Amino acid sequence: MQQQQLSELMQAAATDAVRYANEEHHITLDHSLDSLALVDSILSELHQRELAQQHSAEMIFTLCNMLGAYIGEVFIAASGGQWQQNKVDSTAPFIYVQYHDKEFPFGSVCYYKIMQDNAISLKNYVKQAMANAMQ
Structure with a gap:
């Protein structure tokens, strides 16, 4: 998948997240x-x-x-970066935001919060990711 296609795919997924939040949770994501x-x-x-x-x-x-x-698009808008796809393990590729030499797998963190540890905060994770990105 080309960089432009990946970016468009993730922008569309972020739009779907806004729609999902509104329809299923009555929450407006801005x-x-x-x-x-x-x-x-x-x-x-x-x-x-x-x-x-x-x-x-x-x-x-x-x-x-x-x-x-959605989280990645907010991060990119605030700090920069671009979507990348890791295909090292062809059975488990994943998409992340890369900013300089840092990788931020926001979807994986969402999975961890849902499945393992509800105490973590994505807002705090992004705040820390932004701080790390600037180092």
Whole structure:
């Protein structure tokens, strides 16, 4: 996949995340850094739902990619960077934001919050990622 295609794909996924947040959670995401607290609340709700009833791997994968794309687009708008795809393991490729020599796998962090540790904050993760990106 070419860089332009990957960027367009992630922008479309971020748009899907905004639609999903509005339709399913009645939350308006406005592409601001402050809206990341709202993404945290969506992920927390998804974590609670997952504890109550396990969702399909495909559904979790899709939600993490959409919300990770949204977070990545907010990061790129605020700090810069570009989408990259890691294909080292062809059975488990992943997409991340690269800024200089740093990699930020926002979708993976979404997955971890839903499936493992609801206490982590994506808003704080992005804040730290922005600080790290500037070093």
